[in-house]
Amino acid sequence: MTSSTSNVPNITLNNDELIPQLGFGVFQVPPADTAEVATRALLAGYRHIDTAAAYGNEAGVGQAIHAAGLGRDDVFITTKCANDDHGYEQATRALKASLGRLELEHVDLYLIHWPVPAHDKYVETWKAFIDLQSQGLARSIGVSNFQPAHLERLIDETGVTPTINQIELHPLFQQTGLRHEHEELGIVTEAWSPLAQGRVLDDPTVARIADAHAKTPAQVVIRWHLQLGNVVIPKSVTPERMVANFDVFDFGLTDDEMTAIEALDAGERTGPDPDTFIRPATP
Numbered sequence: 001m002t003s004s005t006s007n008v009p010n011i012t013l014n015n016d017e018l019i020p021q022l023g024f025g026v027f028q029v030p031p032a033d034t035a036e037v038a039t040r041a042l043l044a045g046y047r048h049i050d051t052a053a054a055y056g057n058e059a060g061v062g063q064a065i066h067a068a069g070l071g072r073d074d075v076f077i078t079t080k081c082a083n084d085d086h087g088y089e090q091a092t093r094a095l096k097a098s099l100g101r102l103e104l105e106h107v108d109l110y111l112i113h114w115p116v117p118a119h120d121k122y123v124e125t126w127k128a129f130i131d132l133q134s135q136g137l138a139r140s141i142g143v144s145n146f147q148p149a150h151l152e153r154l155i156d157e158t159g160v161t162p163t164i165n166q167i168e169l170h171p172l173f174q175q176t177g178l179r180h181e182h183e184e185l186g187i188v189t190e191a192w193s194p195l196a197q198g199r200v201l202d203d204p205t206v207a208r209i210a211d212a213h214a215k216t217p218a219q220v221v222i223r224w225h226l227q228l229g230n231v232v233i234p235k236s237v238t239p240e241r242m243v244a245n246f247d248v249f250d251f252g253l254t255d256d257e258m259t260a261i262e263a264l265d266a267g268e269r270t271g272p273d274p275d276t277f278i279r280p281a282t283p
Ligand SMILES: NC(=O)c1ccc[n+]([C@@H]2O[C@H](COP(=O)([O-])OP(=O)(O)OC[C@H]3O[C@@H](n4cnc5c(N)ncnc54)[C@H](OP(=O)(O)O)[C@@H]3O)[C@@H](O)[C@H]2O)c1
Pocket: 024, 025, 026, 027, 028, 050, 051, 113, 144, 145, 166, 167, 191, 192, 193, 194, 195, 196, 197, 198, 201, 216, 218, 219, 233, 234, 235, 236, 237, 238, 241, 242, 244, 245, 271, 283
């Protein structure tokens, strides 16, 4: 994809493809509203949208590209293989079904949504992903919610390292160990629930830093992600928040401010535990 119309920096993946570092998530955006919400996001400047088969709203994302008057190469689209579509044949069918709903010939990034170790099919699923990428149906392939043992097994058994691991990550759950593991393996870290679904926005430290920069707490938290090197995909259906969350490229956090936010890590997930999560209807 190209991002000539956007001021968002790109990150280079381990297959030399580019991903815009700031994107827009559509989890919990109702399917009937998604075309309108995603169109508004694209018109606000976002060029990267994160959806999933399990969100039930891929069709609206595809419609938004046309509604915003953008070309296919102007946007980066991620979708994810649902937990009940693990396995070689099922994952292959799942991507083709997602492409049908998106009305696209390829996605920019296809992710295994959760490892579901209890079903022990994520390696087979990954083998399908490798073939789907070589067929041109996904420019890049990656995973989500993978723990170090899951990553190591994929790499050991297939020789193909995921480009990205999309994980729960925010100031209250900073995933320092897993981020270091990603760095060693050449995997980009992508943060889901980057605002802790709003829970971190009334924190006094974040509020103090926001005041110092005349920015909002959400802008400070998104800036923190960008400076850590994360890909970050905040979600908002509120037009003013959507625009404000994108307005994060005219200021920077100091080292002291980054350290102050680092001290907020409570080490607690707000979402499911990837080692045990198996439900098909996933976040
Ligand atoms: N891979 C996975 O397993 C997984 C899991 C969860 C999420 N994700 C992805 O990550 C994306 C983001 O995560 P998320 O949606 O869970 O949470 P999030 O982006 O951390 O937070 C979204 C919540 O924060 C509110 N919000 C957004 N901007 C705000 C602002 N400027 N001020 C105050 N409140 C604000 C939103 O409200 P309004 O919408 O009402 O404005 C919404 O309630 C998802 O949409 C999805 O694409 C992936």
